[in-house]
Amino acid sequence: QGKDAILSGPAGGIVGAVRTAEQAGFDKVITFDMGGTSTDVAHYENSYERVFETVVAGVRMQAPMLLIHTVAAGGGSLCQFDGARFRVGPESAGANPGPACYRRGGPLAVTDCNVMLGKLQPEFFPPVFGPNQDEPLDAEAVRARFTEMAAEVESSTGIARSPEELADGFLRIAVENMANAIKKISVQRGYDVTDYALQCFGGAGGQHACLIADVLGMNTVLVHPFAGVLSAYGMGLADVRALRERTIEAPLSDGLVPRLVAELDELAAVAEAEVEAQGIGDDRMETRRYVHLRYDGSDTALEVPYGPVDEMVEAYQSAYRSRFGFIMPGKGVIAATISVEAIGLTFDVEAGTHVAASDSFTPLATVDAYMGGAPVTAPVYRRESIPAGGTVDGPALITEATATTIVEPGWQAEMTEIGNLVLRRVVAREERMAIGTSCDPVMLEVFNNLFMSIAEQMGYTLQNTALSVNVKERLDFSCAIFDSTGSLIANAPHMPVHLGSMGESVRAVIRDNEGEIGPGDAYVLNNPYNGGTHLPDITVITPVFDEGEILFFVACRGHHPDVGGKTPGSAPPDSAHIDEEGVLIDNFKLVDRGTYREAEMMEVLRSAIHPARNPEQNIADLRAQLAANEKGVQELHKMVRQFGLETVLAYMGHVQDNAEESVRRVIDVLTDGSFTYPMDNGQQVSVRVSINREARSAVVDFTGTSGQGANNFNAPAAVCRAAVLYVFRTLVDDDIPMNEGCLKPVTIILPDDCMLQAQYPAAVIAGNVETSQIVTDTLYGALGVMAAAQGTMNNFIYGNDVYQYYETLCGGSGAGPDFDGCDAVHTHMTNSRLTDPEVLEWRYPVLLESFEIRDGSGGTGRHRGGHGVRRRTRFLESMEAVILANHRIVPPYGMAGGGEGAVGRNWVERTDGSTEMLTATDLRQMEPGDVFVIETPGGGGFGPAEGDGDG
Known part of the structure; x- marks a missing residue:
């Protein structure tokens, strides 16, 4: 089938790399396939790693394929x-x-x-x-x-x-970009690559292999005689395989074994028949049976060979500990799926004995080159002239018909008996790189990427170790690193509303604990009046010390599914006081000199007026956030060891200066503007943007915005700041990190009595998720750059004493002067992922009846707005359901003559046939069989549609 051909070329390369590496005596390899446009990397240790869901060219696919990570770095990658x-x-x-x-x-x-x-x-x-x-x-x-x-x-x-x-x-x-790609499939998954060989192939692989290995701390590189065409060679070597899988979703126990055996036998018969149909006899058939296990309450299933129950559990826990760093002994283990792989073994290709093409092992020529940061004189050898056992010391070039291999200084290449080139590090690497503290355009990019890579690794750790669907599946979290003053340095591409406001949380911890923060400490807070946003967003902050001095901070913020409050999910539609929204945590020391204060944290979660409904889940996610921070601490220490503290601190400043200058270049072409945007509840956000061309700066003045209200649409100042940071960052058409420098040219003015500067005890649950979207669209309106997006997160929360679930729903994005809006996307201040329907229905007593694009909801115009969606959820148990949204009355605006987007709608269909229309913020008791329907808004259009005149 067509889906099985996706990434078949890179997969052929992995097969070729693995088979030839095994012939050469290597059973642990990182495959490195570098071509003209991209580089594909993979990890192998005794078995192929597969994924059953992946994204290729922006398209999400559910089909088994080899785990391959691709990065846009190849021989043709532009240098600018x-x-x-x-x-x-x-x-x-x-x-x-x-x-x-x-x-x-x-x-x-x-x-x-x-x-x-x-x-x-x-x-x-x-x-x-x-x-x-x-x-x-x-x-x-x-x-x-x-x-x-x-x-x-x-x-x-x-x-x-x-x-x-x-x-x-x-x-x-x-090289750094490609090394970061390898980290994603190795280091981030718990593998120590220093024990591996780098199997390099592709037309450009041998040119960069030693440099890649040096960055990763690897000491061995393997280059096969067919390295330049190894993907094609690998397809010829590949076994014939048929893979079949089936969902089980049952607790693993001895009582489940008869079912597992029967269903594995069924799958094996089907898979073996498929292989036999391709001419493979029984004598060359091998069948492997696997069970994919996960902890009860988790969605991360790991594959183990089928066997006795205790052996499968032991294998699963070993794999889980290797991947995530811990196990959960008290948790039940679920057999999520089973799979069978029938393998038709191809005949082994014998590795030939290498014979040098001539008796003369001398260079073809000697050329001038530049390696190791200095001019060198390098000999050039023909690969076929190197005898078995012959060695070539770097610097040197080895050429052949399909590739060129560079032996860097400090490396040595040896020709093996079967014709492989094995390159080894023979001179120890320098432990520290002396690059100085002045801003270098090369190192500026290197540090930009390194800082972001650390934040991404933190996010990967958090996703893997978290328990809640909110964090693990919906990815409603953010990770970032900060300097010693709490200024944002770099972040992973997570939630914009988190990233722009997390610095306020870090600065609050610094301010409230001056002189008391020590090594091994970690703090937690969600106080919206002291650096937080709304109560479900809990931030964990860890200082990074060196010899008693705070160097940096790392922080991660996760949206917890429930932190108490008067409704499940901590998002009551009618809250008027912060106590009604859950547990307020202010500057709580979660870890004291390395001791995790779990009991004390549990007491905080249970002691509020409306306590957390599932504090054990909160504790588990907080533990995951600590693990993510610890990953950041380790990577920052590693960076300091590599480059030196003065250099790292200097480049923390340089990356902010670079972002600042990028925003100033945008400000140079902006004009003054103002905009007022009404909300469904009668409040409004007003903004005036004033440009000072001489100073290359901007003033963003929210005077005219409604005062603090008795509803829950009040937003902490940190949220407003995050929205401003996001907007100015999106105006920069360039790949710069979103850091503190983006706001240095911008002054924000907030009136004293303002819904964008919430004061205790104002309710704020909608301020973070709804008002932030209004602020964003108001700014775009004032700047005249694009029409409004759906302008809401369509927060849908439901639960009871057993279950709590929270999701935000996509809608239409706004159109601009040269682009249409997008259909069915998260916009602006959120980009979380919806839980897969299968996972949702396994974990919660609901049925997702339909989920479709709402045609016609995007605003008309020369460029139309994106369409919203329609989602029908049938409840199978009694639960409370909350909708917290906007743009059910006021439509998203069009721009420059473009049409408005359609407003959203919500209603409940009861089992007796009645229908109840709901407001933008509403609550209903759902009974078994009732259906909750949500239609999300479309985005505004841009410019008059054809036939509307010149507008």
Whole structure:
């Protein structure tokens, strides 16, 4: 089937890499397949790793395939200077025109870097370039282009660089990007890559293998004779496999074994028949049976071989501990699915004995190159001339028909008896890199990526270790790192409303614990009047110490499904006092000098007027947040060891300065504007944006906004700040991190009595999720850049004493001057994922009857607004259900003559046939069989539709 061909090329490469690595005696390998546009990486240790759900080119697929991670870094990845930073990719020169050296007028790319550095020599490269495909690589054009860029860099930064230094810098960035990709499939999953061999292949793999290995701390690289075409070779080596799976979803016990045996036998018969149909006999058939286990209440299933129950549990707990760092002995284990793999074994291909092509093991030539940050003289060898047992010390180039392998300084290549090149580190690496503290355009990009990678690794740890669906499945969390003053340095691409406001939480902890914070401490808070947003968003903050001094802070914020309050899910539609919304946590020390204060935290969760309904789940998620922070602490310490404290601190400032300058460039082209946006409840948000061109700054004044109300749409100032940060960051059409620097050119004015500066005891549950969306659209309206999005998160919360569930629903995004709005997407201040219907219906007594795009709900115009959605949820048990939304009365605005988006609607269909229409914020008691229907708003259109006149 077509789905089975997706990523089949990279999968062939993995098979080829694994089979040839096993022949060479390596059973633990990281596969590294670098081509022209992208790089594919995978992990192997005795068995292939599969995923059953993945995203390819933005399309979510549910089909078993090998676990492959792809990063947009290849030989054709563009190398650009943006005035401050060096950038590599994600855009690619492709095959036509290709890199500048291809003689088709192409841009500078990674391949050109290797030409500039002498690592690719035109003399030893096929002459297949130019209009007639008969000319060599154009090294002169490459040098001319890098010389031009060197002048541009010096003009912009005052730093004089040679063309070689520029090329070396770009190559370093590309290598860091590829190394980060490998971390995602190895280090983040609990594997120590220093014990592995890097099996490199693809046309460009051998050019970068030693550099990649150095970044990852790996000491062995394997290059097969067919490395340049290993994906094709691997397809020929691949076994014939048929995989079948079936859902079980039952507690694992001895009583379940007869069912497992029977159903595994059924699947095996089907899979074996499929393999036999392709001409594979029983003598070459192997069948493997697996059970996919998960803890009760968790959704992370891990595969173990079928066997006695106690052995399966032991294997599962071992795999779980390796992946997540802990186990949950008291939790029941669920057999989620079973799978059977029938394997038709292909005949083994014997590895031939390598015989050198000649008796003369001497270099073809000696060339000038640039390696290890310095000019070098490097010998060039033909691979086929190296005898078995022969070694080549770096720096050196090894050429062959389908690839070039670079032996970097400090490395040695050895030819094995079966023709593999094995490269090994023979000189110890420098433990610390001396790069200085002045802003370097290469290291600025490297540190940008490193800071973001740390936040991403924190997020991955949190997702893996959390218990609640909210965090693990919906990904309603954010992770970030801060400097010692609480300024945001970098974040993973998580929730915008969290990221812009978390700095206030960190600064609150610093302010309230001055002189008392120690190593091994961690703090937790959700106080909306002291750095928090709303009560379900709980932030855990951990200081990073070195010799008694606070260097940084790491923090993560997760939306807990329930923290008490008068309705399940902690989002009452009619709350008027903060106590009605749940447990308020202010500056609580969660960990004291390394001791987790679980009992004290449990007491806080249970002692409020409306206590948490499932405090054990809160405790589990808090433990996961601590694990995420600990990952951040470890990675920051590792960074300091590698680069030195002064350098890391300097670049924390440089990345903020870079973001600040990017926003100032946007401010240069903005004009003054104002906008007032009414809400369904009669309140309004007003803003005036004033641009000071001389100072390249902006004042965002919310005077005219409604005062603090008796409802729950009041927002803490941190939420307003987050919305402003988000808007100005989105105006920068560039890949910069969202950090504190983005707001340095912006002054925010909030009146004393203002719904955007909530004061105790104002209710705030909707301020974070609804008012933040209104603030965002009001700012876009004042700036005149795009029509309104759906302007609501459509918060849908339901539960009882046993279950609590919370979700936000997508809708239409607004159109702009040169784009249509998107259908059925989360917009602006949220980007959480909906729980899969199967998981939702397994975990909760509901039935998702339908979920569809609401055609016609997007505003009309030259560019139409995105359509909203319609979602029908049938309840199977008695529960309270809450809708907390907006734009049920006031439609999302169109811009420049575009039409308004359709308003949303909510209603309940009772089993007796009656229908109850609901307001934007409403509550209903749902009984078995009742259906809750939500229609979300569409986005506004932009410009008059054809036939509407000139507008």
